[in-house]
Amino acid sequence: MSIQWFPGHMAKTKRLLTEQLQWVDAVVELADARIPASSRNPVLAELLGNKPRLLLLNKTDLAEEVWTKRWLESLRGQGPAFGISAVSGRGLGRITPELAKLTAERASRLAGKGLRPRPIRVMVVGIPNIGKSSLINQMAGGSKAKTGDKPGITRGNQWIRIHDKIELLDTPGLLWPKFEDPEVGRKLAATGAVRDEVFDAEELAVWLLTWLKENNVRVPPPYESRGQATLEEIGRQRGCLMAGGRVDTGKAAQEFLREFRRGRLGRNTLDRF
Numbered sequence: 001m002s003i004q005w006f007p008g009h010m011a012k013t014k015r016l017l018t019e020q021l022q023w024v025d026a027v028v029e030l031a032d033a034r035i036p037a038s039s040r041n042p043v044l045a046e047l048l049g050n051k052p053r054l055l056l057l058n059k060t061d062l063a064e065e066v067w068t069k070r071w072l073e074s075l076r077g078q079g080p081a082f083g084i085s086a087v088s089g090r091g092l093g094r095i096t097p098e099l100a101k102l103t104a105e106r107a108s109r110l111a112g113k114g115l116r117p118r119p120i121r122v123m124v125v126g127i128p129n130i131g132k133s134s135l136i137n138q139m140a141g142g143s144k145a146k147t148g149d150k151p152g153i154t155r156g157n158q159w160i161r162i163h164d165k166i167e168l169l170d171t172p173g174l175l176w177p178k179f180e181d182p183e184v185g186r187k188l189a190a191t192g193a194v195r196d197e198v199f200d201a202e203e204l205a206v207w208l209l210t211w212l213k214e215n216n217v218r219v220p221p222p223y224e225s226r227g228q229a230t231l232e233e234i235g236r237q238r239g240c241l242m243a244g245g246r247v248d249t250g251k252a253a254q255e256f257l258r259e260f261r262r263g264r265l266g267r268n269t270l271d272r273f
């Protein structure tokens with residue numbers, strides 16, 4: 001299965017990110033706790049230079065706790081990182097103190113010049129649908145940034161003062177995912193980072209069902225068997241029928257993917273090592 005992505009979009013994003021970076025003191029990078037490797041783009045490190053960066057694994061409520069712990073242990077070698085849930089609010093209280101620590105040098109430089117400290121300016125970056133708006137809303141304590149369950153909903157450009165210590169840039173830089181590896185593309189599609197129009201839902205659902213089986217992930221019925229037959233079962237169970245009573249496997253696949261993304265099949269981490 002190949003997923004189309006547009007080089008023009010990448011070039012534009014890179015330009016936008018570089019422009020915005022000059023205005024910020026630190027960057028919060030959001031990655032998906034279900035795919036901590038596949039949801040990050042290595043080009044970011046290159047763009048950031050020595051700008052302080054905090055890595056947050058979001059959607060920990062949908063990932064397997066034991067894997068989140070393992071991932072964080074390995075990722076901390078590259079800098080500060082912890083898990084959050086932008087929806088439940090878990091872990092968000094750690095963000096401000098961590099950013100203050102990361103930018104302490106800037107604060108003492110300002111103090112050294114006799115300047116009053118100003119809030120830390122932070123840009124939030126991450127791939128589409130990773131939870132950037134949800135995080136900003138939670139931290140701002142209100143519905144200040146639009147959220148949605150379709151990738152690419154964020155528009156506009158605005159600073160949001162969270163409190164006297166932090167200001168967030170409300171046009172979070174979108175990162176393009178790294179698609180060269182087809183497995184990465186599938187995982188991004190399975191977790192909802194890619195628009196549904198650009199991949200084949202049936203093919204993806206069959207791949208995911210097989211992946212779950214091969215990795216011994218226990219899932220509730222009717223998902224426990226594998227392949228096309230299961231799409232038939234899912235369709236029958238969910239009432240996805242066409243004229244003549246035949247199962248609509250395309251609709252069944254979409255239903256299955258929707259349930260997986262919402263965590264109805266339990267918590268799952270797709271990136272493992």
Ligand SMILES: Nc1nc2c(ncn2[C@@H]2O[C@H](COP(=O)(O)OP(=O)(O)OP(=O)(O)O)[C@@H](O)[C@H]2O)c(=O)[nH]1
Binds near residue numbers: 149
């Ligand atoms: N379960 C769960 N869902 C989350 C979490 N954070 C965000 N979401 C959901 O993920 C979807 C996308 O969230 P947004 O905040 O709109 O993501 P975004 O990164 O701003 O999206 P773009 O505007 O496409 O870049 C929404 O349906 C959120 O409710 C989380 O921690 N847990």
